[in-house]
Amino acid sequence: MLRYALLAILQANLLRSAWAFPTAETNIRSTSAAKDACKQIKDAISSASEIFFPGSKGYERDIEHWSPTNTQKATCSVEPANTKDLGKIIQIIGSTKVDFAVKSGGHNPNDDWSSTTGVQIALYRFNEVSYDDKAGTATIGTGLVWDDVYAVLDPLGVHVAGARVTGIGVGGYTLGGGYSWFANQVGLCIDTVTAFELVKPDGSYGWVTGSSDPDLFFALKGGLNNFGIVTRVTLKTFPGGEVWGGLIQYVSGFDKVMAAIEKFVKTVKDPKASILTTFNFILGNLSIGQQLFYDGPNPPPGIFDDFFNNGAQSIISDTKTRTLYDFVRSTQANATVGTRAIFNTVPLGEITRNMLTVVANETQFYGQNFANSSVFTGYTFEPHIGNIYRFTNSPSAWPPSRDFSDYPLFIHFAWTLESFDGTFHDAIKQSAAYLKEVAKAEGQKHIDKTNPYPNYAIYDDTAKEVYGSNLGKLKEIKRRVDPKNVMGLTGGLKIKA
Incomplete structure (x- = not known):
């Protein structure tokens, strides 16, 4: 039996032409601000980082996503190579109030969640995997996909609680919780995180742990992109072979x-x-x-x-x-x-x-x-x-x-x-x-x-649906870490202070 009125769905979507779109004046203002931000970023970053503009291969790589529903034509794209440069980029974005997006693997199809018409930040250059056998941890750049991580750790005989399928970015997966093939043994990926390297909305950067800032550490575990840009994560490893x-x-x-x-x-x-x-x-x-x-x-x-x-x-x-x-x-x-x-x-x-x-x-x-x-x-x-x-x-x-x-x-x-x-x-x-x-x-x-x-x-x-009783505490942390709501300039599941 057909439970759903498919014709009604189709007819409703024909009426979407009545949706309101930004005016030409608004588009001109936002485009001008984005161009200004791109120019400032180009002048501010070191030679280790790189900015790209439409027509270049780097730009096309940076804006491309797993699904075109989350691919937009950014004014420019930038690949920061270190936290210092990324801090400068965030400061410029905050001062110009231009829309931006941060892409790790780019696998989420939701429009605006990691794409933008403003400044596209691609984390590809945070691409290292280092293993500390004494501590039993691996520090992983969020510009990688989990396939890359397994290729490094498999020969070392250790596993981490990464993604179950191919092509998933380290950043979004980890900050969203992370179900792995090892969940029955170690829990969620965030349960194995010992530290986050974070560039905060004011451009400052450093490592966040459960002892250095317990509240922010709590917020980053499942809080997605609301509290800054995570560039590296340190995860507990566990023995693993074939x-x-x-x-x-x-x-x-x-x-x-x-x-x-x-x-x-x-x-x-x-x-x-x-x-x-x-x-x-x-x-x-x-x-x-x-x-x-x-x-x-x-x-x-x-x-x-x-x-x-x-x-x-x-x-x-x-x-x-x-x-x-x-x-x-x-x-x-x-x-x-x-x-x-x-x-x-x-x-x-x-x-x-x-x-x-x-x-x-x-x-x-x-x-x-x-x-x-x-x-x-x-x-x-x-x-x-x-x-x-x-x-x-x-x-x-x-x-x-x-x-x-x-x-x-x-x-x-x-x-x-x-x-x-x-x-x-x-x-x-x-x-x-x-x-x-x-x-x-x-x-x-x-x-x-x-x-x-x-x-x-x-x-x-909504944030209320996802975070439930934790939302009040998350709002307090948001007000402390991002009082100017810089991370509100990017898309995603937003916690509004």
Whole structure:
């Protein structure tokens, strides 16, 4: 049954031509201010850093994002090579009050979250990975993607709690919380951070730790880009060698696959074992992409057996022993690179057989009804074992409560034409709302008290929704660290003092 009025959605988006846009006078003023800021930055930075303008290869690299929904034509782009230069850049931005953006990996598709028509800052030159074997930590530049980090640390026999798929930037992932393949063993990525190198909104810079500034350290853990620009993070490492895992792509026998998923979630207690399950509709067909992971060269018998020889037909099956780098690079997260996209999330308290079935139907529903405009429709279940927030007593901006950890259901729609943006934005919101109602009907009453994972937040989620009871404290820290609201000149999930 068609629950959603698709024609109403389409008609509503035809009316978006009535939206108000900036006047020509406003655009001229903002462009003039941005040009002035770019000139000042060019004169202020050292030869180690570099500024680029439209038409250059450096500029195109700096403004490019994983999805064109978050790619804008900046007035200039700049690649600072050190905190001193970045401090000068931030001071100029603050004095000229020009819009700016900071890009680490550029993977978030939300418009304005790391792109701008003003000054685009790209952190590529903060690109080192250093390992301290005595301290058991790794210091990592936020201009890297996690693939780069694993390539350095794998040969050293250590792991960090980085991203699960390819192409994810260190900066945004870490500041948003960070779910890794090791969450069952160490918690969130932010739970393993020992220090942040931060350029503050006034241009000053230095390291922030739990002892040097406990409140700011708290705010940076999940607080995204609200308190300055993080250029390096120091993370705890843990011993790690080869891992086992890969992708199985099922095209039939979905009931048997869902039975295997349900059994895994209910019975597996080995913290080294993890799965990600994606119901996707692509090229006109429903399929299930099942990622299996074990933190070790071979999983014990029985953990993943139900995903093999279960009668379900698969067209891909590449599970094997490999390095973490190779495993992450084998994921298909970049299959939709270059398409328009939007994310959303539903925090679940349980992953039930009913919810798996409902999501399979939901995937098919949107995939079929948007067949002429959609490239990809995906819903990913991310189960974990027990409360993964229990690994630290150190508070963080997010999650506001560590009493329990939910299972984030990640929703990803992708399409090609900008004219369909509103249609897919409305659809993904309606889908998330419907799935929340399904969860409530199952008895998952907690769902109204959960706080969306910052890295999956949709563009109009509010700071109150994400940070909950922590918002008041975060506002106080914001007033102290950024009294002139310089970080308010960039996009993202904003904490307004």
